[in-house]
Amino acid sequence: MIMREPIPRPEARNSFQALGREALHVVGEAGRCGVLCGQALFAVRHIFRSVRMRQEILTQMYVAGIRSIPVITIVAVFTGMILALQTGLALSRYNQEVFVGSAVMLSMLREMGPFMTGLILAACVGSSMAAQLGTMMVNDEIAALEIMSIDPVRFLMTPRLIAMLVMTPLLGFYTCMMGVLGGGVVAMTQLNVGWSQYVVNALDFAANKDLYVGLLKSVVFGAAIVTMACYEGFTTEQGAVGVGMATRRSVISAFLLILMLGYFITRLFYN
Amino acid sequence: MIRFEQVTKRFGSRRVLDDISFEIRQGEVFVIVGPSGTGKSVTLKHMVRLLTPTSGRVWVGDTVASEVSGGRLERLRERFGYLFQGGALLAWMDVFENVALPLREKTDLDEDAIRTKVQQTLAMVGLETDGQKRPSEISGGMQKRAGLARAIVRDPEIVLYDEPTSGLDPVTARMIDQLIARLNRQIGITSVVVTHDLHSALSIGDRIAMLKDGRVAELSSPAEFRRSRNPVVREFLDAQYITPETQDGGF
Numbered sequence: 001m002i003m004r005e006p007i008p009r010p011e012a013r014n015s016f017q018a019l020g021r022e023a024l025h026v027v028g029e030a031g032r033c034g035v036l037c038g039q040a041l042f043a044v045r046h047i048f049r050s051v052r053m054r055q056e057i058l059t060q061m062y063v064a065g066i067r068s069i070p071v072i073t074i075v076a077v078f079t080g081m082i083l084a085l086q087t088g089l090a091l092s093r094y095n096q097e098v099f100v101g102s103a104v105m106l107s108m109l110r111e112m113g114p115f116m117t118g119l120i121l122a123a124c125v126g127s128s129m130a131a132q133l134g135t136m137m138v139n140d141e142i143a144a145l146e147i148m149s150i151d152p153v154r155f156l157m158t159p160r161l162i163a164m165l166v167m168t169p170l171l172g173f174y175t176c177m178m179g180v181l182g183g184g185v186v187a188m189t190q191l192n193v194g195w196s197q198y199v200v201n202a203l204d205f206a207a208n209k210d211l212y213v214g215l216l217k218s219v220v221f222g223a224a225i226v227t228m229a230c231y232e233g234f235t236t237e238q239g240a241v242g243v244g245m246a247t248r249r250s251v252i253s254a255f256l257l258i259l260m261l262g263y264f265i266t267r268l269f270y271n
Numbered sequence: 272m273i274r275f276e277q278v279t280k281r282f283g284s285r286r287v288l289d290d291i292s293f294e295i296r297q298g299e300v301f302v303i304v305g306p307s308g309t310g311k312s313v314t315l316k317h318m319v320r321l322l323t324p325t326s327g328r329v330w331v332g333d334t335v336a337s338e339v340s341g342g343r344l345e346r347l348r349e350r351f352g353y354l355f356q357g358g359a360l361l362a363w364m365d366v367f368e369n370v371a372l373p374l375r376e377k378t379d380l381d382e383d384a385i386r387t388k389v390q391q392t393l394a395m396v397g398l399e400t401d402g403q404k405r406p407s408e409i410s411g412g413m414q415k416r417a418g419l420a421r422a423i424v425r426d427p428e429i430v431l432y433d434e435p436t437s438g439l440d441p442v443t444a445r446m447i448d449q450l451i452a453r454l455n456r457q458i459g460i461t462s463v464v465v466t467h468d469l470h471s472a473l474s475i476g477d478r479i480a481m482l483k484d485g486r487v488a489e490l491s492s493p494a495e496f497r498r499s500r501n502p503v504v505r506e507f508l509d510a511q512y513i514t515p516e517t518q519d520g521g522f
Contacts, residue, residue, distance in 0.1 A: 005282060005322070006282065006283060008283065052375065052376075136361075139357055139359060140355040140356070140357065140359040141359045141360070141361055141362075143316075143321055143353075143355070143359065144353065144355060144359040144361075144418075144421075146321065146348070147319050147321070147348050147351060147352075147353045148348075148372065148373040148376065148377065148421075149345040149348050149349055149373075149377055150372070150373070150376050150377070155376075
């Protein structure tokens with residue numbers, strides 16, 4: 001999946017042809033991303049044989065997970081506070097502000113938790129992954145690995161993918177809890193809803209399914225972020241400018257994928 | 272040992288290699304020279320199938336390198352060492368770990384054997400005391416020597432050098448030339464060197480091929496190359512102040 005030659009894109013004669021070719025190009029890129037993700041997952045079997053790979057997974061878990069906690073905490077708390085404030089003010093018109101806990105809990109578990117986590121990780125971790133692999137590509141480090149018969153997908157992508165698959169659901173759950181905590185602070189201080197009332201109400205309305213679907217979304221988003229970052233990194237060309245472009249493309253495509261995949265998973269489970 | 276048969280390489284509409292054919296013999300130092308953008312590095316990358324020809328074939332021994340894949344490609348690449356222009360060391364590993372990497376990943380050697388082999392190889396390139404340094408902490412010349420140590424640590428039959436002396440001061444460049452010559456003479460490694468540096472080419476080469484516009488403009492011994500009347504070669508020699516009487520200072 002490491003590509004050193006540009007994919008030929010012949011000149012279109014009219015705008016319809018250009019649109020069709022662009023669509024085919026996008027389908028081709030999606031297919032290559034799928035193959036790359038499949039290759040990385042297939043290489044997971046090496047985890048049992050390689051000490052280096054296990055160490056690298058732990059390093060990547062630290063980089064992707066632990067180092068993202070401060071920014072995730074701030075975003076999650078404020079998202080919960082905004083949610084609680086907006087829904088609480090609307091509910092208070094009907095004297096139903098006591099239900100603010102359920103509104104915040106359901107929003108965070110079903111959508112906002114995995115969604116915010118995905119966006120933050122795409123921006124923080126996915127971009128740095130694409131930049132690192134892109135720089136390695138233009139510096140011939142990846143070619144050096146290939147000549148040593150070391151598969152760059154197994155060596156570089158698989159540990160990142162496993163680390164992300166482990167960390168995104170954990171961070172997604174953490175985001176939910178921080179959001180609920182932030183919402184609780186607003187409920188207590190501005191909506192006059194007691195803490196215990198807020199928590200009981202939040203837990204009453206949350207079902208196990210909401211948690212599981214949220215965690216599934218996080219896992220899917222994690223895989224999408226790593227796949228896009230590594231695909232863009234492995235296809236980087238044209239030196240420093242190319243690294244910048246690859247980083248930008250990886251963030252944009254990860255954002256779009258998170259939105260689209262999020263919708264389809266919701267559609268699948270809440271039909 | 273390595274044979275190019277009517278190899279053409281196009282990137283889009285741009286033809287980088289144009290129907291080139293030549294053969295590299297076992298045990299020789301084969302130098303490819305030529306101006307920038309004439310396909311020297313592209314030629315080198317075809318030998319290890321980092322690139323595949325648009326048409327034609329590249330043979331390594333009795334294997335068609337341009338057509339192998341999977342396990343056969345892996346075995347083919349195990350016969351090669353490759354020194355990249357910038358050394359291509361992994362930035363997050365120190366020099367020792369970079370050199371040990373192919374041994375750790377592709378052999379069953381135990382830790383003691385790996386340590387001994389890496390130390391021996393680092394000593395060969397004069398870096399025995401610099402193993403614990405990161406690539407960012409050493410000079411460009413040292414990075415190239417570390418890259419060379421990594422390229423030869425698994426005792427390859429063929430080593431490919433992409434601009435081994437570019438960007439180096441004359442003393443370090445000479446040291447790299449000596450290393451290439453020593454590896455060739457002492458271990459019998461077949462060497463293919465891509466360079467702009469004609470002084471280096473004339474010193475270490477058994478044969479020199481000059482590429483111009485994707486074609487082989489000249490293929491001869493250093494002595495014949497120096498005396499060549501080919502205007503392309505003469506222009507290149509004159510630009511580096513090399514006359515037919517210039518001594519090559521060979522090793």
